[in-house]
Amino acid sequence: MIQRALREYGDLVKIIVIPDIDEICYGRDVGYAIRRIELEPKIEKISGTAIRINHRVMKPIIWLTGQTGAGKTTIADALQKKIGGVVLDSNEMRKSISVGFGFSKQDRKEHNLRVARLAIELSKKNIVIVSVIAPFEEIRRKIDEIAKPIWVYVERNVKITKEKPYEIPQKYHIKVNSDHLTPEKQVDVILQYLKKKRIINL
Secondary structure, three states: OHHHHHHHHHHHOOOOOOOOOOOOEOOOOOOOEOOOOOOOHHHHOOOHHHHHHHOOOOOOEEEEEOOOOOOHHHHHHHHHHHHOOEEEEHHHHHOOOOOOOOOOHHHHHHHHHHHHHHHHHHOOOOOEEEEOOOOOHHHHHHHHHHHOOEEEEEEOOOOOOOOOOOOOOOOOOEEEEOOOOOHHHHHHHHHHHHHHOOOOOO
């Protein structure tokens, strides 16, 4: 859906991620006003995003993490052919919602969180398959807090470099290995888990 719109309409398509807003106060006079109110610390820490996730029916978000070159995009495309849904690929997202972002740790973090927020919105109607590295544990923990994805760790014997950092995840739901399994076999492993946990029905 997003990919088709970008291909067909190019620069006319703009994807904007709107962050959570604590409060907007408005009146009937000329103009509008937004004012900040002081909240008790306990209330201020409540996440509106987390509340919405916990109180609505969502389609699963399946997030493929792994080093550059591990085969995430190939697996994501093969999985989409089996279960449908929307694929959010890192390179395509950098051309839309993360234009201008580099590869510093902060830029990577913000890029991943933008993808996570978009995945949440799309999961209201669609299964979402995310092919984005999410290279650091800190980033994956934050994604867990807001999106609660099913993590698929795509393992491959690829050298970790300073230019392409990656922290091997300590927690994941599924692990597949690109050195020993074809993309089709890796998809089968993912499908077995999703069926076993009754996340999808095929």
